[in-house]
Structures are given as structure tokens and as C-alpha cells.
Amino acid sequence: xxxxxxxxxxxxxxxxxxxxxxxxxxxxxxxxxxxxxxxxxxxxxxxxxxxxxxxxxxxxxxxxxxxxxxxxxxxxxxxxxxxxxxxxxxxxxxxxxxxxxxxxxxxxxxxxxxxxxxxxxxxxxxxxxxxxxxxxxxxxxxxxxxxxxxxxxxxxxxxxxxxxx
Amino acid sequence: xxxxxxxxxxxxxxxxxxxxxxxxxxxxxxxxxxxxxxxxxxxxxxxxxxxxxxxxxxxxxxxxxxxxxxxxxxxxxxxxxxxxxxxxxxxxxxxxxxxxxxxxxxxxxxxxxxxxxxxxxxxxxxxxxxxxxxxxxxxxxxxxxxxxxxxxxxxxxxxxxxxxxxxxxxxxxxxxxxxxxxxxxxxxxxxxxxxxxxxxxxxxxxxxxxxxxxxxxxxxxxxxxxxxxxxxxxxxxxxxxxxxxxxxxxxxxxxxxxxxxxxxxxxxxxxxxxxxxxxxxxxxxxxxxxxxxxxxxxxxxxxxxxxxxxxxxxxxxxxxxxxxxxxxxxxxxxxxxxxxxxxxxxxxxxxxxxxxxxxxxxxxxxxxxxxxxxxxxxxxxxxxxxxxxxxxxxxxxxxxxxxxxxxxxxxxxxxxxxxxxxxxxxxxxxxxxxxxxxxxxxxxxxxxx
Numbered sequence: 191x192x193x194x195x196x197x198x199x200x201x202x203x204x205x206x207x208x209x210x211x212x213x214x215x216x217x218x219x220x221x222x223x224x225x226x227x228x229x230x231x232x233x234x235x236x237x238x239x240x241x242x243x244x245x246x247x248x249x250x251x252x253x254x255x256x257x258x259x260x261x262x263x264x265x266x267x268x269x270x271x272x273x274x275x276x277x278x279x280x281x282x283x284x285x286x287x288x289x290x291x292x293x294x295x296x297x298x299x300x301x302x303x304x305x306x307x308x309x310x311x312x313x314x315x316x317x318x319x320x321x322x323x324x325x326x327x328x329x330x331x332x333x334x335x336x337x338x339x340x341x342x343x344x345x346x347x348x349x350x351x352x353x354x355x
Numbered sequence: 356x357x358x359x360x361x362x363x364x365x366x367x368x369x370x371x372x373x374x375x376x377x378x379x380x381x382x383x384x385x386x387x388x389x390x391x392x393x394x395x396x397x398x399x400x401x402x403x404x405x406x407x408x409x410x411x412x413x414x415x416x417x418x419x420x421x422x423x424x425x426x427x428x429x430x431x432x433x434x435x436x437x438x439x440x441x442x443x444x445x446x447x448x449x450x451x452x453x454x455x456x457x458x459x460x461x462x463x464x465x466x467x468x469x470x471x472x473x474x475x476x477x478x479x480x481x482x483x484x485x486x487x488x489x490x491x492x493x494x495x496x497x498x499x500x501x502x503x504x505x506x507x508x509x510x511x512x513x514x515x516x517x518x519x520x521x522x523x524x525x526x527x528x529x530x531x532x533x534x535x536x537x538x539x540x541x542x543x544x545x546x547x548x549x550x551x552x553x554x555x556x557x558x559x560x561x562x563x564x565x566x567x568x569x570x571x572x573x574x575x576x577x578x579x580x581x582x583x584x585x586x587x588x589x590x591x592x593x594x595x596x597x598x599x600x601x602x603x604x605x606x607x608x609x610x611x612x613x614x615x616x617x618x619x620x621x622x623x624x625x626x627x628x629x630x631x632x633x634x635x636x637x638x639x640x641x642x643x644x645x646x647x648x649x650x651x652x653x654x655x656x657x658x659x660x661x662x663x664x665x666x667x668x669x670x671x672x673x674x675x676x677x678x679x680x681x682x683x684x685x686x687x688x689x690x691x692x693x694x695x696x697x698x699x700x701x702x703x704x705x706x707x708x709x710x711x712x713x714x715x716x717x718x719x720x721x722x723x724x725x726x727x728x729x730x731x732x733x734x735x736x737x738x739x740x741x742x743x744x745x746x747x748x749x750x751x752x753x754x755x756x757x758x759x760x761x762x763x764x765x766x767x768x769x770x771x772x773x774x775x776x777x778x779x780x781x782x783x784x785x786x787x788x789x790x791x792x793x794x795x796x797x798x799x800x801x802x803x804x
Contacts, residue, residue, distance in 0.1 A: 246717075248543075256587060256588045258582065258592035258596065259595050262592070262595075350735040352732050
């Protein structure tokens with residue numbers, strides 16, 4: 191166990207839960223630029239299209255953004271002329287059951303469960319599943335090195351998915 | 356529900372406008388299923404989905420559930436996904452491999468070519484069931500033909516051959532296959548399934564519409580334009596951002612550089628507006644260089660060059676396919692109801708191409724066909740708004756006139772727009788529609804002159 195080595199930098203569960211709650215609040219409030227600010231410089235964000243999908247390179251994904259594309263996604267979300275968000279969605283997320291799966295040096299791989307309700311133009315959609323965050327500490331603050339979103343219905347027929355999970 | 360005579364159907368389609376009922380009336384939809392989807396050649400699946408005996412793939416012809424399978428005789432069959440006993444759906448999985456198809460209700464089983472295999476309590480039916488009756492089966496679709504691995508089926512026992520139906524548009528399927536150094540392609544990399552509350556025709560129409568990106572895709576164009584290219588990318592984002600920027604090409608480019616070609620039976624293709632020279636080769640992608648070498652090694656330099664110079668964007672095979680050969684994208688349209696459509700989009704892997712080149716196909720699929728794409732989501736929004744707008748009683752007729760005065764004849768019995776923003780593809784699809792729905796001879800475009 192590398193707990194002694196990581197003691198100085200590895201986040202504990204309480205800090206992680208606070209971080210996940212904060213991230214969900216930023217998304218709920220549509221503060222997407224602040225949300226982007228949580229990600230590390232070489233981070234990726236991934237919503238697979240298949241249950242148990244192995245990688246984002248050989249199989250299509252509902253969303254797979256390297257850091258460059260994630261920036262473009264966020265910039266698009268902030269634009270006034272975004273048809274797919276006119277009118278805007280209102281969403282609320284609950285994050286629970288956080289558990290630390292691994293603690294490589296200076297990092298933590300965390301699985302949590304989430305439910306998101308998205309309301310837009312008289313229709314409400316429910317999404318649920320698990321998040322797998324890889325969190326690292328950089329300059330004293332936690333950053334998201336990667337975030338994988340496993341939707342329980344990832345392989346279903348969907349309408350357009352615009353609001354990040 | 357209005358009852359449409361041939362004359363009243365014919366009045367709905369005019370040279371430069373169509374009636375809004377074509378997108379909103381359930382009676383029109385029912386007739387389209389009967390006279391188009393259940394009569395002409397419909398793309399069903401690809402042979403690579405049923406490579407081995409027992410492999411099956413469940414899909415639909417129009418709204419009718421069918422199963423495509425590879426039987427032990429090596430042939431591909433398409434059968435109705437329905438038990439001859441009580442009409443139950445027999446195959447419940449999307450795909451797989453089976454020794455037989457067995458109904459969950461009373462256990463009737465079928466060979467993988469649809470013939471009856473076993474009926475529990477057979478004796479109790481006496482002479483009232485005849486195991487030699489071809490209808491006592493998962494009934495075979497009467498006509499199934501493959502063109503270079505693409506399987507089409509027709510629910511009508513007679514009609515034009517697949518080759519006649521495709522005509523010159525078969526060259527786009529050729530382009531898809533010819534690009535594989537080993538001359539073979541296979542479906543790979545998963546599938547996107549997106550739905551929208553709108554008519555099936557809207558999807559095909561949009562895929563050839565060179566005048567929409569500047570407006571519909573404005574948000575992703577603007578967001579991509581100012582993206583800092585120094586930010587970390589594993590290649591996926593790079594391809595995506597190039598694609599979005601190219602959507603923002605000027606009207607001058609769209610009008611002069613792209614081209615739109617149409618052919619009988621509603622088929623058409625849009626010329627290329629950002630070929631792999633812009634998205635891949637210009638990146639000095641070593642995989643693409645290896646690919647060209649592999650293609651030249653297998654086909655010779657001249658043939659490789661000819662293949663790479665075929666530059667088409669989307670090709671529509673009316674009424675249920677739109678595909679793009681340079682990045683091996685293949686979209687299949689499933690009409691659900693007059694105001695509901697689901698589209699399944701697939702990717703093909705080129706046999707004999709460097710394995711890592713498939714990553715470009717996936718990255719491209721994610722941005723162009725992805726359910727969570729920065730581009731496609733604005734298209735889906737637009738289809739939905741068409742649906743809402745058509746509920747209005749304001750405009751009875753929808754305009755399809757753009758470029759109509761300057762369309763011109765072309766080789767291979769085709770016609771093309773003077774420039775690529777012509778709506779000739781709409782007029783051409785409606786000419787086919789009118790032909791199928793009313794039995795009239797094609798000639799709408801000519802009549803417009």
C-alpha cells in the first residue's frame with residue numbers, strides 16, 4: 191500500500207466528495223468555463239457509446255473530447271447562437287456512492303454514481319450511470335486528469351446530447 | 356384520415372414546391388411505407404455483419420422487422436422477424452450467431468434461412484399445418500441481392516433489378532470498397548443511434564444541402580475558428596476542429612468548388628468540400644502515407660491515384676441510405692412514423708489499410724455523426740423545429756426552387772446543379788417519390804423547364 195508515500199498529496203474521500211459536489215454544481219449552474227477550469231492541461235472527457243467500451247479510438251463515443259476539443263465544446267456551449275440550446279436546458283445532478291478505486295502516486299481514481307435530470311422545452315430527460323474520475327493534485331489543487339461517464343443506456347437511441355454529464 | 360387518389364398525390368408535388376402534408380400526414384406516411392419502402396430495393400445490411408453461418412442481424416425494412424442471416428448454405432437471407440404461429444417477434448437480439456431461431460412463446464423453431472424446423476405438439480395440428488407451406492416459416496423476403504457486399508432487399512417479388520435501380524450511383528458504393536487495399540470492407544467501431552421528432556425525408560434532404568452549414572452549424576464553426584491549436588490533442592480533436600472550420604467555408608466556395616449530381620430513382624451525391632487532403636494528408640499523417648503505399652502496392656500506382664481522386668461527400672441512395680466513402684461513414688434511415696425517425700450510423704474498416712487509420716474514421720464519425728457531436732446536435736435540433744413549424748397553418752407549400760433555373764443535364768442519365776447549393780437533389784427525390792407513389796413516369800425535372 192502506498193498510503194505513506196501519498197499521504198502528503200493523495201486526496202481523501204471527504205475532499206473528493208466535496209470536489210465532485212462542486213463540479214456538479216458548476217454544471218448545474220451552466221458555469222461551463224469554470225467547469226473546464228477543473229480539468230488538467232492534457233485531460234480528456236469521455237462518454238462511451240457501448241457498455242464496457244475499451245477505448246475511444248476504435249469505437250465511436252457519444253462524446254470523446256481531448257483537451258483541445260473540450261475547450262471548443264465549452265466555447266460552443268457559451269455561445270448565444272447555439273441552436274441546440276435555444277432555449278437553454280435546465281439540469282440538476284446528484285452525485286453519490288463515491289469510492290476510491292486506486293491511489294497511484296499523487297492521484298486517485300474514483301467511481302461515483304450520478305443521476306441527471308435535464309429539462310428543455312416541455313420535455314424532461316433522465317440520465318444515470320457512473321462517473322470514473324482520475325483526479326490529480328497540481329499546485330495544491332485537485333484537477334480532473336480524465337472523466338469517463340458510463341450511461342446505463344449508452345447504447346440506446348438518443349436525441350441530441352448537448353449538456354455535459 | 357384523407358384518402359389520396361393518384362391525382363391528389365400528384366398535386367402535392369410541383370416543380371418548385373411540395374405540400375406540407377408530405378411531412379405531417381399519417382396517411383401519406385402509410386402510403387410511403389406501402390409504395391416505396393415495401394416495394395423498391397431497400398438497403399438492409401452489410402455482408403460483414405453476417406460473415407459466418409448462423410450469424411444474424413436484426414433490422415427493419417420500412418417499419419417491418421426483418422432478420423438478415425447467413426445460412427449453412429453460405430447464402431445471405433432476409434426473413435420476416437415473425438413466428439408463423441402467433442406472430443411473435445422471434446429474434447430479440449440486435450445481432451449474434453444462432454444454430455436456429457426459436458420463438459420464445461411456444462417454442463416453434465426455424466432454420467436460419469427461415470424454414471420451419473420444429474413445432475412442439477406437431478401431432479395436435481394434424482393436417483391443419485403443412486410443413487411444406489412456404490408461409491409456414493419466418494417468411495423469406497422475396498428478393499435479396501448484394502452489390503459488392505451491400506445487401507439490399509425488396510418486399511416485391513418482381514421489379515427492376517438492383518443494378519438498374521442503382522444505376523450510376525453504384526459508383527459511390529464502388530468508391531467505398533475500392534478504397535480498401537485488399538478490396539474488402541467490414542462494419543466496425545460500433546454504431547450511433549439517433550432519433551428526432553420529424554419526418555424521414557428531412558434527414559436525406561439535409562445530407563445533400565450545401566446551403567445549411569453556415570447557418571445550422573454556426574455555433575461550432577465560430578467555436579472552432581478561434582480554438583488554439585497549441586492545446587493538447589491526441590488527434591481526435593484535431594480532425595474534429597478541422598471539420599467544423601471547413602463547414603464555415605464561404606458561399607463562394609460552396610457555390611463554385613463542390614458540385615451536386617443527381618440520378619434516376621432519387622439518388623444523388625454532393626461533391627467534396629473537405630477531402631482527406633484537407634483533413635488528413637495535409638497533417639502529414641504517417642498512417643495516410645502508409646495507406647497510399649498499401650493501396651499502390653495492391654492496385655498499382657495509376658489505379659490508386661484514380662481511386663484517391665474520386666472525391667465525393669455524401670451519397671444518398673434513396674430512400675434509406677446516406678454514406679460518405681472517404682471516411683467510411685454509412686447512415687441508415689429508419690422511418691418510425693410520420694413525425695419520428697431513427698438513424699443508425701455505421702463505420703467501415705478498410706481491409707489492408709494501416710490499423711491506426713481507423714482512428715481517423717472514428718474521430719470523424721464522432722464529430723459528423725455523433726449523438727453528442729458539436730455539429731450533428733444542431734442538425735437534430737433543426738429537424739425537430741421543422742416538425743414544430745409544419746404544424747402551423749401559415750404556409751401550405753414548402754419551397755424547393757433554389758437553383759432550378761440553372762440545373763443542367765449530365766452524363767449517365769443524370770442532372771447536376773450549376774453550383775452545389777442548387778436544390779436539385781430535392782426536386783430529384785420528389786420526382787422519384789412521385790413516380791413510386793403514383794406510378795407516373797419520371798419527368799418532373801424536365802417538365803419544370
